[in-house]
Amino acid sequence: MKLHNLKPAEGSTHKEKRIGRGEASGKGGTSTQGNKGAQARTGYQRKNAHEGGQMPIQRRIPKRGFKNINRIEYKVFNLGQVDELVEKYELAEFSAENLYVNGLISKTDKVKILGNGEITGKVSFKVNAFSEKAKSAIEAAGGSIEVLK
Numbered sequence: 001m002k003l004h005n006l007k008p009a010e011g012s013t014h015k016e017k018r019i020g021r022g023e024a025s026g027k028g029g030t031s032t033q034g035n036k037g038a039q040a041r042t043g044y045q046r047k048n049a050h051e052g053g054q055m056p057i058q059r060r061i062p063k064r065g066f067k068n069i070n071r072i073e074y075k076v077f078n079l080g081q082v083d084e085l086v087e088k089y090e091l092a093e094f095s096a097e098n099l100y101v102n103g104l105i106s107k108t109d110k111v112k113i114l115g116n117g118e119i120t121g122k123v124s125f126k127v128n129a130f131s132e133k134a135k136s137a138i139e140a141a142g143g144s145i146e147v148l149k
Contacts, residue, residue: 074129075099075109079137080117095126096148119143 020031033040049056077085082094089102094113099105113125115133124144138145 072110074112075105076112076114078114078116079119079134082113082123083117083119083121086121086123091123093124093126096128097126113138 017027018025019027022028030040038044049058051057085091085099085104086094089098091098091102096105096109096111099111100107100109105111110129111127112129112131113127113134114131115135115137119137119141122142123138124146125138126146126148128148130138130145130147135145
């Protein structure tokens with residue numbers, strides 16, 4: 001047996017039905033496309049969310065609440081986490097740049113320090129926001145605070 005001798009098994013292949021080749025072929029006229037409408041036309045592409053004139057689902061479902069366009073999203077770190085991160089990455093200063101370099105935040109993220117946990121060492125902070133509890137805890141530990149815009 002060689003590659004040029006291979007043939008499909010008897011009866012396993014059929015001649016392709018040619019559509020649009022006259023009425024006598026049995027597939028003439030509308031050429032299996034049905035009568036009129038978008039699907040009968042050439043170049044028809046089914047739209048992903050098209051529901052055929054029915055009210056689309058994204059318009060049927062009620063909308064709730066509202067999205068505040070002035071909201072500022074922060075990446076938050078508690079003082080307990082800060083202590084661990086300073087030890088782990090040997091940070092002299094807890095700043096957005098150092099966090100970005102170590103892969104903890106993305107370039108455009110804003111950082112906020114919250115007061116949950118305790119801080120042991122003297123650490124200087126250069127971040128976008130602090131909670132009042134965090135500020136008092138940092139100052140009590142002897143650290144410095146700088147708020148970035």
